[in-house]
Amino acid sequence: MTSKFKHDIESPLQKQNRHKAMEAIRIINTLKDDFKNPIESMNYFYKLFEDVFCNQKSLHDGKLKVGTMCIQIPSEIIYALDAVPIRLCNGFYSDDEIGSDYMPQKSCPLVRSTVGHFASGNFSDKPHLIYSPTTCDQKTKAGVTIESFGYEVVDVDFPRVKDSEISREYFRRSIREFAIDLSKKTGNKLNKKSLKQSIAKIGYAQSLYHKLCEYRKKKNIVISGNDMFFVTNAFFFDKIDSWIDACENLLKECKQREDENLFVNGKISPRIVYTGSPPIFPNYKVPIVIEESDGIIVADETCSSNRMFNDRVAVDEWFVNDMLDSMADKYLKACTCPIFTKNDDRIRRIIDLVKTYSADGVVYQSFAGCTVYEAEQRSVLEAMEKEGIPILYIESDYSPSQGGQLTTRVEAFIESLKTRKRIKK
Amino acid sequence: MLSRLKRTVNNVNLIRFRNIIQILTFILFIYGGYFAIDLGSRLPIFACPYNDTTSGACYLIPLQHQLSMPTQVLLGGASIAVITGILVFLFWFVFLNKAWCGYVCPFGTLQDWMTKLRKSIGIRYSTYTQHQFEKLSKIKYIFLFIVLVFPLLMGVGLLGSEWSAAFCKICPARIITPMFSGDFSQWAIDFSSKTAILLTTLGVVFAGLFFIGSFIKKRFFCFFCPMSALHYIFSKISIVQFKKDGSKCTRCGDCYAVCDMQIKDIADNVTDTNILRDDCILCLKCIAACPEDDVLHFDIFKIKAFTSTKEGFEKRMGIEYLKANNDK
Ligand code: SF4
Numbered sequence: 120m121t122s123k124f125k126h127d128i129e130s131p132l133q134k135q136n137r138h139k140a141m142e143a144i145r146i147i148n149t150l151k152d153d154f155k156n157p158i159e160s161m162n163y164f165y166k167l168f169e170d171v172f173c174n175q176k177s178l179h180d181g182k183l184k185v186g187t188m189c190i191q192i193p194s195e196i197i198y199a200l201d202a203v204p205i206r207l208c209n210g211f212y213s214d215d216e217i218g219s220d221y222m223p224q225k226s227c228p229l230v231r232s233t234v235g236h237f238a239s240g241n242f243s244d245k246p247h248l249i250y251s252p253t254t255c256d257q258k259t260k261a262g263v264t265i266e267s268f269g270y271e272v273v274d275v276d277f278p279r280v281k282d283s284e285i286s287r288e289y290f291r292r293s294i295r296e297f298a299i300d301l302s303k304k305t306g307n308k309l310n311k312k313s314l315k316q317s318i319a320k321i322g323y324a325q326s327l328y329h330k331l332c333e334y335r336k337k338k339n340i341v342i343s344g345n346d347m348f349f350v351t352n353a354f355f356f357d358k359i360d361s362w363i364d365a366c367e368n369l370l371k372e373c374k375q376r377e378d379e380n381l382f383v384n385g386k387i388s389p390r391i392v393y394t395g396s397p398p399i400f401p402n403y404k405v406p407i408v409i410e411e412s413d414g415i416i417v418a419d420e421t422c423s424s425n426r427m428f429n430d431r432v433a434v435d436e437w438f439v440n441d442m443l444d445s446m447a448d449k450y451l452k453a454c455t456c457p458i459f460t461k462n463d464d465r466i467r468r469i470i471d472l473v474k475t476y477s478a479d480g481v482v483y484q485s486f487a488g489c490t491v492y493e494a495e496q497r498s499v500l501e502a503m504e505k506e507g508i509p510i511l512y513i514e515s516d517y518s519p520s521q522g523g524q525l526t527t528r529v530e531a532f533i534e535s536l537k538t539r540k541r542i543k544k
Numbered sequence: 545m546l547s548r549l550k551r552t553v554n555n556v557n558l559i560r561f562r563n564i565i566q567i568l569t570f571i572l573f574i575y576g577g578y579f580a581i582d583l584g585s586r587l588p589i590f591a592c593p594y595n596d597t598t599s600g601a602c603y604l605i606p607l608q609h610q611l612s613m614p615t616q617v618l619l620g621g622a623s624i625a626v627i628t629g630i631l632v633f634l635f636w637f638v639f640l641n642k643a644w645c646g647y648v649c650p651f652g653t654l655q656d657w658m659t660k661l662r663k664s665i666g667i668r669y670s671t672y673t674q675h676q677f678e679k680l681s682k683i684k685y686i687f688l689f690i691v692l693v694f695p696l697l698m699g700v701g702l703l704g705s706e707w708s709a710a711f712c713k714i715c716p717a718r719i720i721t722p723m724f725s726g727d728f729s730q731w732a733i734d735f736s737s738k739t740a741i742l743l744t745t746l747g748v749v750f751a752g753l754f755f756i757g758s759f760i761k762k763r764f765f766c767f768f769c770p771m772s773a774l775h776y777i778f779s780k781i782s783i784v785q786f787k788k789d790g791s792k793c794t795r796c797g798d799c800y801a802v803c804d805m806q807i808k809d810i811a812d813n814v815t816d817t818n819i820l821r822d823d824c825i826l827c828l829k830c831i832a833a834c835p836e837d838d839v840l841h842f843d844i845f846k847i848k849a850f851t852s853t854k855e856g857f858e859k860r861m862g863i864e865y866l867k868a869n870n871d872k
C-alpha cells in the first residue's frame with residue numbers, strides 16, 4: 120500500500136555507504152561533542168564531511184575531476200586548467216576491508232583502502248582520471264590495480280633521490296609532461312595569467328593555514344589538533360573558494376576566542392608534534408586518543424596537513440615554464456616524505472617544529488605495512504633521543520579493534536610528559 | 545616603532561627598490577663626471593675610467609699599474625701609494641661588500657637591463673647545468689690571475705710593456721661603458737703589437753659576447769668577473785654579512801630558483817651560517833623569495849637589516865593581492 124510496508128533490499132553499494140556513513144559520523148560526533156569549548160566555525164567542516172561521506176553529496180558537478188594519489192601533483196596546474204584536484208588518499212576501514220582482496224596482506228591500510236574505494240566505485244565525486252606519482256612501491260602498484268578497474272591512471276615520474284641535480288631536472292620535465300597531458304585532456308591551454316592566479320590562490324590558502332598555526336604556537340591553544348586535521352583534510356576535496364572562506368571565518372573566531380580566553384588545553388596538557396603516516400578522515404584513531412588523554416597536538420609533520428601546506432612556490436620570471444619549474448622544485452625539494460633515500464630534512468623539520476611550537480614530545484605513527492615510515496622510525500627516534508625530545512612510536516592500522524592497547528600506550532606517554540612538566544615547574 | 549620599521553623593510557618590494565637604486569647609481573657612475581662628482585679611482589665595481597664622464601673609477605686599472613712597477617719601486621717609494629690604494633679599496637669594500645654588484649655596479653645593472661629586454665620580448669632565460677656552472681665559475685680566477693700576476697711578471701721583467709693593464713684590454717667594460725657617453729672609439733683593435741692585437745681582439749669579442757650572453761643568461765658576465773673574486777676574498781671583514789639559519793630551512797629551493805647566479809648552496813647548505821658564495825652578487829633576491837621566517841638574512845653591523853619572512857614573501861608573490869580580490 121504505502122512504502123512503509125515495502126521491504127527494501129539493501130544493495131551492496133548501499134550497504135557499504137551505510138557502513139562508511141557510520142564510520143564517518145562517529146568521528147564527526149566525537150569531535151563535535153566530546154571536547155571542551157567547541158569552535159562554532161568548525162561546523163562548516165563537520166557539515167562538509169557529513170555531506171560528502173554520509174550523504175554522498177557531490178561538490179564538483181560539471182567539472183573535470185582530477186584524482187591525485189599524493190601531494191606531489193601540483194594542484195596549481197589542475198586549477199589553472201579549470202579542473203578540480205581531488206586527493207584520493209583514503210581513511211575508511213570499510214574500504215580497507217574491500218581493498219585487502221586486491222592488495223597483499225601486508226600492504227598499508229591507506230593504500231588498501233584507496234584501492235577498496237575504487238573497487239567499490241562508490242564516490243560522491245568520482246575522478247575522471249588519476250595521476251599517480253611514482254612514490255612508494257605500494258602506491259605505484261596500487262595505480263596498476265586501480266587501472267584494472269577501468270580507470271585511467273597516468274603515472275607521473277617521481278625521483279626518489281631529492282638532493283641531486285639530476286632529480287631536479289627529471290622532476291621538472293615530469294611536471295611539464297604532466298601539464299601538457301592534462302592540458303590535452305581538459306582541452307584548455309595553460310596560460311600565464313591563469314597559472315599565476317592559481318599559484319596566488321593556493322598560496323593564499325596556504326597562508327591561511329600558516330596564520331591558523333600562529334595560534335598554535337602560543338601558550339594557550341584555541342584550536343585542537345584534530346580540528347586542524349579536519350580543516351586540512353577538507354582541502355583534499357572541498358571547493359577551494361568555500362574552503363578559503365571557511366578558514367577566514369575560523370581565523371576570526373580564533374582571534375575572538377583568544378580575547379575571551381577560550382582554550383582547548385588544560386593547565387599542563389602536554390604539547391605534541393605529530394608525525395608519520397598521515398591521519399586521513401575518518402581514521403583519526405591516534406590523534407583522537409592523544410587529545411582525549413589530555414595531550415594537545417600543536418603541530419604535525421604529515422602529508423595530510425603541515426607538509427601539504429608548508430612550502431610555497433616562488434617565481435622569478437612569470438613565464439609558464441618558469442612557473443612550472445618552480446612548482447616542480449617546490450613539490451620535490453621541500454617534501455619530507457620518507458620515500459626519499461635520505462631523511463635528514465624530515466628530522467630537521469620535526470626538531471624545528473618541536474622548538475617553534477614548544478612541544479613536549481613527539482608521537483610517531485606508522486601504518487602497519489608502510490615500509491618507509493617503519494624504516495625511518497629508527498633514525499628519527501635516535502635523532503630525538505639525541506635532542507632530548509621524548510617520542511612515542513606507534514604502529515597502527517585502520518581496524519577499530521586496536522583501541523584498548525593503543526589507548527594505554529598513548530595515555531602512559533602523555534602521563535609521563537605531564538610528570539616531566541610538573542617536575543620542571 | 546622599531547618592529548614596525550623592521551616589518552616595513554622586510555615587506556619591501558625588492559624588485560622595485562632595486563630597480564630604483566640601480567637606475568640612480570647607473571646615472572651617478574656613468575654621467576657623474578658631468579656634475580663634477582669624483583669618488584676616486586679605488587672603487588670595487590666596473591665603473592670604467594675609459595668612460596670619461598664617470599664619477600669614480602674601477603680599482604683594477606690602478607691596481608695593475610701599481611703591481612707592474614719594478615719591484616724596488618713597488619716596495620720602496622710607491623709602497624705608501626699602493627697601500628693607501630688598497631686601504632681605500634678595502635674601505636669601499638668593507639662598506640658594501642658584494643652589494644656593490646647587486647645594486648651599484650653599472651656593468652651589473654646593464655646586464656639586468658638586458659634581462660629585462662629579453663623578458664619584455666617574452667623569451668625565457670637559459671641556465672647552465674651544474675657541471676657547466678662549476679667549470680665556468682672558475683674562469684674568474686683565471687682573470688684574477690691576469691689582474692694580479694701579469695703585472696708582477698712585468699715588474700720583474702718577464703713580460704713586456706705591451707702587457708700593461710692586460711686585463712683592461714680584454715675587459716668588455718672598457719669597450720661598452722664609454723658608449724653611454726657617446727664614445728664608441730673603444731670598438732677598435734690595437735695593431736701596435738701582436739700582444740695588443742690579441743688582447744684587444746679578445747676585448748671586442750668579449751664585448752660582443754657580453755650582449756649576446758647577458759641577453760640569454762642572467763648576469764652572464766658576473767660569473768667571470770675578477771672583481772667578484774676579489775670581493776669574495778675579503779668578504780669576511782665586511783660590515784655587511786649574508787647569513788643563513790639552516791635549522792629552519794626546508795630546502796624548498798625557492799631561493800635557488802630565483803638566484804641569477806645559480807648558487808645551489810643557498811638552498812642546499814643547511815650547516816654554514818655564512819652563506820655568501822664567490823659568485824654571489826648580494827642582490828638579496830633569495831631573501832625576498834624565501835617563504836620561511838628568519839632563515840636568510842642580510843646583516844649590517846650584525847643587525848638583521850633585511851630578513852626573510854612569511855609575510856614579506858606573501859606580499860612579493862602577490863598573495864595578498866588575491867585577498868583583496870576575494871573580498872570584492
Ligand atoms: S606519505 Fe609520501 S608518498 Fe605517501 S601520500 Fe604522503 S607524501 Fe605521498
Ligand code: SF4
Nearest residue numbers: 645649652766769772
Ligand atoms: S661581478 Fe658583476 S656586478 Fe660585480 S663588479 Fe663584476 S661585473 Fe660588476
Ligand code: SF4
Nearest residue numbers: 592602712715717718
Ligand atoms: S677596463 Fe675593466 S678592469 Fe679596466 S678599469 Fe675599466 S672596468 Fe676596470
Ligand code: SF4
Nearest residue numbers: 793795796797799834
Ligand atoms: S627559500 Fe628559504 S627555506 Fe627554501 S631552501 Fe631557500 S633558504 Fe631554505
Ligand code: SF4
Nearest residue numbers: 803824825827828830
Ligand atoms: S645567493 Fe642570493 S644574494 Fe646571492 S646572487 Fe643569489 S639570489 Fe642574489
